Amino acid sequence: MQTIENYDFSGKKALIRVDFNVPLDEKFVIGDDTRMTAALPTIKQVIENGGAAIIMSHLGRPKKGPEDKFSMRHLVPHLSELLGGIKVKIAPDCIGEATQEMADALKPGEVLVLENLRFHPEEEGGNVEFAKQLAALGDCWINDAFGTAHRAHASTAVIAQFFPNDKLFGYLVDSEVKSLDKVLKAPKRPFTAIMGGSKVSSKITIIENLLNSVDNLIIGGGMIFTFVKAQGGKIGSSLCEDDYMPLALEILKKAEQKGVKIILGIDVVEADAFAETANTKIVPTDKIDDGWSGLDVGPETIKIFNKVIGESNTILWNGPVGVFEMEKFSAGTRAIGDAIVKATSKGAFSLVGGGDSVAAVNKFGIADEVSYISTAGGAMLEYLEGRVLPGIAAVLD
Numbered sequence: 001m002q003t004i005e006n007y008d009f010s011g012k013k014a015l016i017r018v019d020f021n022v023p024l025d026e027k028f029v030i031g032d033d034t035r036m037t038a039a040l041p042t043i044k045q046v047i048e049n050g051g052a053a054i055i056m057s058h059l060g061r062p063k064k065g066p067e068d069k070f071s072m073r074h075l076v077p078h079l080s081e082l083l084g085g086i087k088v089k090i091a092p093d094c095i096g097e098a099t100q101e102m103a104d105a106l107k108p109g110e111v112l113v114l115e116n117l118r119f120h121p122e123e124e125g126g127n128v129e130f131a132k133q134l135a136a137l138g139d140c141w142i143n144d145a146f147g148t149a150h151r152a153h154a155s156t157a158v159i160a161q162f163f164p165n166d167k168l169f170g171y172l173v174d175s176e177v178k179s180l181d182k183v184l185k186a187p188k189r190p191f192t193a194i195m196g197g198s199k200v201s202s203k204i205t206i207i208e209n210l211l212n213s214v215d216n217l218i219i220g221g222g223m224i225f226t227f228v229k230a231q232g233g234k235i236g237s238s239l240c241e242d243d244y245m246p247l248a249l250e251i252l253k254k255a256e257q258k259g260v261k262i263i264l265g266i267d268v269v270e271a272d273a274f275a276e277t278a279n280t281k282i283v284p285t286d287k288i289d290d291g292w293s294g295l296d297v298g299p300e301t302i303k304i305f306n307k308v309i310g311e312s313n314t315i316l317w318n319g320p321v322g323v324f325e326m327e328k329f330s331a332g333t334r335a336i337g338d339a340i341v342k343a344t345s346k347g348a349f350s351l352v353g354g355g356d357s358v359a360a361v362n363k364f365g366i367a368d369e370v371s372y373i374s375t376a377g378g379a380m381l382e383y384l385e386g387r388v389l390p391g392i393a394a395v396l397d
């Protein structure tokens with residue numbers, strides 16, 4: 001198979017779909033350039049091996065046509081700096097005659113950034129003619145934007161048909177796919193998934209899909225109370241989605257049939273207010289006082305989590321198990337992080353993904369001590385749900 005490692009870029013113009021959708025302030029200063037730095041290995045691989053790079057991305061949410069505040073030109077000086085000071089050119093648009101001329105004139109080692117793809121509604125519409133015009137700019141297509149891989153947009157998937165023999169994953173997408181597959185397709189057992197967060201509704205499809213592959217499923221956070229109430233427990237004022245109670249019971253039944261151990265914990269930290277200053281008590285998970293809410297897992301539950309995680313060889317973590325943003329309710333989430341770090345140091349493969357668990361890992365300063373952090377958000381969640389991502393399928397087909 002052709003890969004970014006073995007593809008011959010010499011004399012070729014590589015169209016690289018990146019995710020440079022970075023936060024910009026009102027003075028166009030980049031708030032966090034992680035997404036740009038993440039794409040550097042791919043860009044460098046092209047330009048250091050005799051190719052020219054044509055960078056394409058969306059930025060922000062332009063509504064109707066070009067808007068200066070969403071112009072890719074704001075990113076050009078920083079990209080140039082990240083690439084060691086080489087000159088980076090900016091095209092007036094992402095398609096059209098003038099852009100085509102600039103692309104045609106590119107020499108090996110040069111970098112051209114196309115204007116925001118979403119200045120054209122055809123991008124999100126997945127328009128074939130628009131994709132064809134983008135494709136005319138380059139000799140090969142590299143998808144390095146995992147964050148948009150779940151969208152069948154012109155530049156993320158539709159364009160692939162114009163490069164039947166010259167389409168590749170960039171390093172970023174390649175490592176996301178490999179890491180997720182390591183967990184989902186060939187986990188070293190025991191495999192434990194930890195699902196946290198506030199709502200069952202947003203995680204239910206993932207939980208159902210994970211039941212096909214995990215040995216243990218730790219459920220934490222506000223989600224547990226839908227399960228607890230469905231089983232007849234008292235949950236006080238804790239979060240609950242009554243509509244999802246039948247589905248919660250079904251999941252417990254399915255897990256039993258499949259031999260998956262579901263761990264909901266046995267105690268919680270209950271609080272009389274959603275605040276750092278709240279009064280708290282440790283109570284059994286199913287005996288929460290009226291008017292109080294469970295906001296973190298309790299110490300006995302942490303011991304159970306530690307044991308299960310400590311015995312695991314593959315660990316997937318998505319979502320905090322308590323209101324970790326408040327110090328008072330962060331012990332459970334911190335304990336999960338520590339247990340994962342310990343298991344990783346003993347050889348387990350650990351993957352952390354999803355906005356809030358990544359935020360937690362960063363908050364606790366353990367980002368370097370887990371095996372892989374996925375920052376792809378929606379795309380990663382869809383992958384965990386077992387869906388085929390158009391941006392991935394387009395390269396593999």
Ligand code: AMP
Pocket residue numbers: 196197198199202220221222223239294295296319320321322323324325356
């Ligand atoms: P989600 O966006 O669904 O992944 O949920 C993440 C949010 O869930 C975080 O902001 C947590 O503070 C919140 N959370 C976790 N546990 C609880 C809980 N027991 N009660 C209320 N919110 C919670």
